[in-house]
Amino acid sequence: MGKGSVVESVFEHISKVYKAEPEYLWARFPFYSVFRHMDNRKWFALVMDVPGNRLGLESDERVDIINLKLSDPMLVDFLSAQDGYFRGYHISNGNWISILLDGTVPLDEIFNWIAESFETTASRCRKRRRESKEWIVPANPRFFDIVHAFDGKRSILWKQGRGIEKNDTVFLYAASPVKAILYKCIVTATDIPYELDNGIISMDRVMQLRLLKRYRENEFSFERLKNEYGIVMIRGPIGVPHSLSMSL
Numbered sequence: 001m002g003k004g005s006v007v008e009s010v011f012e013h014i015s016k017v018y019k020a021e022p023e024y025l026w027a028r029f030p031f032y033s034v035f036r037h038m039d040n041r042k043w044f045a046l047v048m049d050v051p052g053n054r055l056g057l058e059s060d061e062r063v064d065i066i067n068l069k070l071s072d073p074m075l076v077d078f079l080s081a082q083d084g085y086f087r088g089y090h091i092s093n094g095n096w097i098s099i100l101l102d103g104t105v106p107l108d109e110i111f112n113w114i115a116e117s118f119e120t121t122a123s124r125c126r127k128r129r130r131e132s133k134e135w136i137v138p139a140n141p142r143f144f145d146i147v148h149a150f151d152g153k154r155s156i157l158w159k160q161g162r163g164i165e166k167n168d169t170v171f172l173y174a175a176s177p178v179k180a181i182l183y184k185c186i187v188t189a190t191d192i193p194y195e196l197d198n199g200i201i202s203m204d205r206v207m208q209l210r211l212l213k214r215y216r217e218n219e220f221s222f223e224r225l226k227n228e229y230g231i232v233m234i235r236g237p238i239g240v241p242h243s244l245s246m247s248l
Contacts (some may be wrong), residue, residue, distance in 0.1 A: 006064070006101045006102060006103055006107065006110075007064050007101050009107055010047065010066060010101060010107075010110060010114075011033075011047075013107075013111055013114070014035050014045060016195075017111075017192055017193065018035070018044075018114075018118060018192065018193055019038070019193045020036060020037075020038070020044075020045075021035075022035060022047070023035070023036065029048070031048070031049050032046065032047070032048050032049075033047040033048075034046050035047075037118075037121060037123065040121075040122075042123075043121065044068070044069065044114070044117045044118045044120075044121045045066055045067065045068055045117060045118075046066070046067040046091075047064065047065070047066050047101070048064070048065055048066075048067065048089065049062045049063065049064050049065075050062060050063065050065060050089055051063075054089065055086045055089065055098065056086070063100060063101075063102060064100070064101040064102065065086070065089060065098045065100055065101060066098070066099050066110065067088055067089060067091055067096055067097070067098050068096065068097055068099065068113050068116070068117035069096050069097075069117045069120050070095050070096075070097055070113065070116055070117065070120060071095070071116060071119070071120045072095070073094045073095055076088075076095060076096070076097050079097055080097065083104055083105075084099060084100040084102075084104030084105035085097060085098070085099055085100075085105065086098040086099075086100075095120070097113070099113065108153050108154065108155065109154075111155075112154070112155045112188070112208070112210070115155075115188060115189040115192065115208045116188065116189065118189060119166060119188070119189040119190075132165075132167045132168050132169065133163075133164075133165075133168045133169070133239065134168065134169040134170075134239065134240035134245055135161065135164055135168060135169070135170050135171065135237045135238065135239060135240065136170075136171045136173050136181065136234055136237070136238050136239075136240055137158070137161055137164075137170050137171070137172055137173065137237045138173045138174075138175050138234045138235065138236065138237075139172055139173065139174055141176075141177065141178055146172060146174045146178070146182065147174065147178065147182065149172070149183070150211045150214070153211075154210060154211055155188065155208055155209060155210045155211070156208070156209055157192065157194065157206045157207070157208055157209075158170075158206060158207055158208075158209050159203045159205075159206055159207075160190060160191065160192075160203065160205035160207050161207070161236075161237035162237065163237070164187060164190065164207060165187065165190055166187050166188065166189060166190050167186065167187060168186075168187045169184065169185070169186060169187075169212075169240075170184075170186075170187055170209055171183065171184055171185075171220075171248060172185060172209075175234070178217060179221060179222040179223075180215070180218070180219070180221045180222065181215055181219070181220035181225070181248075182214065182215055182217070183211060183212075183213070183214060183215070184211075184212045184213040184214075184215070184248060185209035185210060185212055186209070186210050186212055187207050187208070187209060188208045188209070188210045189207060189208040190205075190207045190208075191205050191207075192206050192207065192208065193205065220247075220248070222234075225244070228243075228244075229241050229243055229244040231244070
């Protein structure tokens with residue numbers, strides 16, 4: 001994947017998922033692009049082109065990077081030791097990180113950290129917290145290939161379930177003909193703007209799920225959920241009974 005195509009993909013993703021368009025604030029740096037929240041006007045992403053040697057690379061050729069704010073400085077320490085990641089360029093706050101947009105870091109990973117930055121820089125009213133909960137969320141295999149949803153991916157976007165918040169646990173249940181819980185996920189971001197209405201599925205908000213565990217189709221089948229845990233219907237997000245939580 002070429003350098004330009006990565007930048008274009010990032011711009012398209014931010015525009016589609018977060019409904020944010022680039023702002024060019026500096027005449028001296030005409031290619032620096034800022035993306036902001038609509039409510040509090042805080043930046044959640046800054047795309048720049050900088051000399052590679054400013055990042056510690058051997059060449060002084062200009063490279064494209066995206067600056068993102070993470071929730072934990074220790075996460076910045078961990079990532080900055082990996083290829084394609086650097087401590088935030090020209091941003092003193094220790095929570096910022098710079099990521100190369102040249103194909104070194106997979107797009108799925110970049111999109112994951114954009115979601116993290118979007119959530120980290122959100123307004124206080126969006127950051128209200130309560131004790132985390134566990135949910136069973138159904139998916140219809142006729143409309144979405146839930147069986148292969150995480151093939152080659154660590155995170156996916158999913159329709160926002162009412163009441164589900166960041167740091168909640170979601171168990172994705174595949175409806176008929178599979179009829180079983182397939183995945184355990186952590187919710188890493190919520191209330192991400194998203195527009196879809198194809199006549200079958202309609203949504204304007206999505207959440208991001210990060211995979212924690214896979215289950216075999218016979219481990220938590222609907223028959224077992226019904227017979228052992230009293231779950232007789234899964235038509236929308238439901239809470240996980242304590243007895244089942246201990247088994248999952």
